[in-house]
Amino acid sequence: MSDLFDKNIIVGNYNLLGVALTATMPEVTTARNHLARLYHPDKHVAAPPDVKANITTRFRKIQEAYDFIKKNYEKLQMYIQQILNFGLTSRDNPKTRASGAYNIVSSYKEDKD
Secondary structure, three states: OOHHHOHHHHHHHHHHHOOOOOOOHHHHHHHHHHHHHHHOHHHHOOOOHHHHHHHHHHHHHHHHHHHHHHHHHHHHHHHHHHHHHHOOOHHHOHHHHHOOOOOHHHHHHHHHO
């Protein structure tokens, strides 16, 4: 299965940047720029090594999340809108579900309960 349609990865990347799933690309970019300024390793030169390592890791994760969203933005927005508007995807078809396809909607409903 592709990571693109893994609900945890999608939601995790948007949450890491602190934006809604329906955020526009300029909103995502603004959030990334803000967080990058806060967690840039060069801003924390005097920090202890363990803190500096955590900051560097956080900065790297922020950039990876932004790169993932930027690279896949069109597909992600179509997929998210399909879920928000209809509450289902073609993966909810019992025939595809029986073949082992990932069912994001039912797992999303389970998480909310």
